Amino acid sequence: MEPLGLLLAAGGGRRLGNRPKALLPYRGRPMIEHALGVLRAGGCARVRVVLGAAAAEVLRTAELGDAEVLVNEDWASGMGSSLRLGLTDVDADGVLVGLVDTPGVTPEAVARVLKSGADLAAASYAGERGHPVWIGARYLAEARAGAVGDAGARALLRTHAGELRLVECGDVATPNDVDTPEQFAALSQLHHQGRGELRDKPPG
Structure with missing residues (x-):
């Protein structure tokens, strides 16, 4: 079976002045x-x-192609509810989880994590865990059960730290997310300068 890519894009952008992150303009289109x-x-x-x-x-303004779309009515409770929904009824060898607000993550980083061969893997940046995260089939039920509040897959990755394979991607991507107006302004400035990544804070 082919891997399933799961994009979490439900956030309301509270620290961005309640601007949903999925709709932030990036390269002339919704992020x-x-x-x-x-x-x-x-x-x-x-x-x-x-x-x-x-x-x-x-759904009205963005081109989502053939992506399967799920709507999380409980999105305000945190990322965990979106991850739980996204991991429901998965028919795949595993799930590659990405976030809508990490525009510095590249296809090269996604490919490296997918090709890691591990049951549990994550991109790392200078040795620090980031996104995307690969959750193999054997861990999906546990990941879903542990996804609460804003934790996402954090409980799973902490519990199985010994099995987690970190895949260094700092040479091909950046991990920073867009949470504040200042970070979004910095991203926009980099784009105007011909660069599409955000490096104004260390990965974490």
């Missing part, structure tokens, strides 16, 4: 389109996306 394109170009032939805040507007 969600870029994130989906990265997963596809990196090797995820099948992609599932979880929407939440402003889902109707995202």
